[in-house]
Amino acid sequence: MTWIDLPDGTPFGPDNLPLGVFRLGDEEPRIGAAIGDHLIDLAPVASAQMLDGSQLFNQPTLNAFLALGRPAWKATREWLIDLVRNENNRDAVEPHLVPRSAVTMLLPFEVADYVDFYASEVHATNLGRLFRPDSEPLLPNWKHLPVGYHGRAGTVVASGTDIVRPSGQRKPPTADTPTYGPSQRLDIEVELGFVVGTPSKLGTPVSVDAFEDHVYGVVLVNDWSARDLQAWEYVPLGPFLGKSFATSISPWVVSLEALKDATVPLPRQDPPVLPYLQGDLKNPDITFEVHWNGQLVSTPPYSEMYWSPAQMLAHLSVNGASVRTGDLYASGTVSGNAKDQRGSFIELSWGGREPITVNGEERTFLQDGDEVTITGWATASGGARIGLGEVTGRIAPAVS
Template sequence: MATCWVPGAEGSGFGLDNLPYGVFSRATTEPRVGVRIGEYVLDLAAALREPEFAQSSLNAFLAAGSTAWRSTRAKVGGMLGSEAGRRHAEEYLVPLTEARLHLPFEVADFVDFYCSEDHASNVGRMFRPDQEPLKPNWRHLPVGYHGRSGTVVLSGGDIVRPHGQRKAPDAELPSFGPSERLDFEAELGFVVGTPSRFGSSVTTADFAEHVFGVVLVNDWSARDIQAWEYVPLGPFLGKSFATSISPWVVPLDALAAARVPGPVQEPEPLPYLQRVADWGLDLRMEVRVNDTVLSRPPYSRMYWTGDQMLAHLTSNGSPLRTGDLFASGTVSGMDRAERGSLLELSWAGTDPVTLADGSERTFLADGDTVTIGASAPGAGGSQVSLGAVTGTVRPVA
């Protein structure tokens, strides 16, 4: 493997085997596309002088397709991994401390799935204790819902506690006010580059031709609003107020060493959902509230994999658009220390978690900062970092 000449890049999680894309600006420049390497950003608009990088989003580059993605990755890797490349590219490195990060792509549509068997089973046990945890359809298709793309926001911002209608179990009528059960959900998001035709579907085999890469997602959830509104049509205002994503889009090619077989599926999925390649991912996630690590959800246990999500998403002929984002749903594991939401960690508010300062939480308090990070194995024993997605809860002004 080539050696990177950028100081501190090797061993940082943002070395040559990662090269994630984002959008940044400086005090003297407009937003443009860059690639993170260590604690620097390579200004692609200046280094490559191609028009799709002198843009305020990745969308033009995403739309260029997989051949362009791989060609650019090879060029950037060559510049950052050779002395000849150093002579050309070094002047275009920007320290992260001088870069302001922006939402990396214009979100076209947003779909959120429900693909963790452990999470879905936990929710079933909490709210339907006398029934089977999973609904009859769950093992036949990846359940999902359409979200609101206009409330997908960049990591690091404030999340204003939403107002909504909710009804306490012992109340005769609903009331309206700020959510009292605000939650996080640790998820992985898939970013679509190449669109598809209206009326056509995308097969599991074509996953990597349409999906460029991944981001970390926190699908903030107002559980009390959600519980009252979701019957009979599903999540709505309890979900659509904010969804945070990480600033760096990690290409699928950077996750080659992290690919693993998905879990055995019984019953066997219908033909359009059958896997032809391994798109399970060995991601090591970590959820932190303030200074306390609450859980480490294992993404490799996700029952439905990204290729199956994409195939189901388009199976009715719904077209893909450049900038579409679809998320995995909450990532959870078998043990309490692997649960990806406070709903599960506190078992619907009945079993509080204790933070490092001694305070307890069943759901999020104003001022709480949630950080979701993840890493994956890279080539030759290295680590590929997905960075982090953060957000701080603020009260309504």
């Protein structure tokens, strides 16, 4: 399969080769491709092979590469696969294999816009029951369109960045007036993020069928959430300060090409959706693992998501809104039907009423010093795993 020695069970085999941005010591950031426990420093390899556009790999973000579009993405992937499979490339590549443990991984692309969706029926139903116990859990529009909101691109951070506990207004149901202070119900959201490469023209919607022409690949997302701030502020306009303080993403961008054999048909949608949301719809077959202070607490499955990534992009742009290189849109919390498949702690603890035992200590929401790591992998049709890496964050105390 490859001339490179790979550890057993590596998430980054020769069929994956995700791209990311790394810094080695005091050197300038540049682009690498993950393979096993190493990465390939692509700039010197591409330069030595006189690859067209080799200078793009000597950049501090993936944006210039992403902007090239689908034909260039496919050509680059073919080149990468040949580098690791063809023994004749050993002498050119081996000097530029860098242990991943020796580098610092950075935000892989400059985020242009950020949109967060709400695409899991299980999650939306659970939160509807928790937030609106006397009403129907799903609002009337939910099965007709992918519900979403615009977030803050400037607070998307790289995996490993500490998350400062946010402060804001909180009003418990039993209180007459709100108070100000640090969030007491700090939570996670397990999500999958989609990275836009090819922009679209303002006023021209992106069709469901054009999804792969615009989206390069995926990242893991932890969209941190302050549930007490959210519960007080979200009516009538939706999420704001309870969501905008931090969103963590994984450092490696896994291409759609790498995931093409790891998709499943979208679950049946009832009632039927409008024509602009119809097509050959699929979900990546991804399983996540959530570790809370090192303990596995949940394994959400992406395959059950109600709205597909292609539908999300089509709806995002149906009013003529353009997409830009570096846009990130996320799926919303991924939750399965089983309790140990819930992708947020508000669901796992059922609003704080059912504490979770983590390393012998009871938890409902995040405490200062807690660390959450989300990993994920896609399962290809032949059973092979395509790893997505991990996204990690530790909670730091609120700023006084």
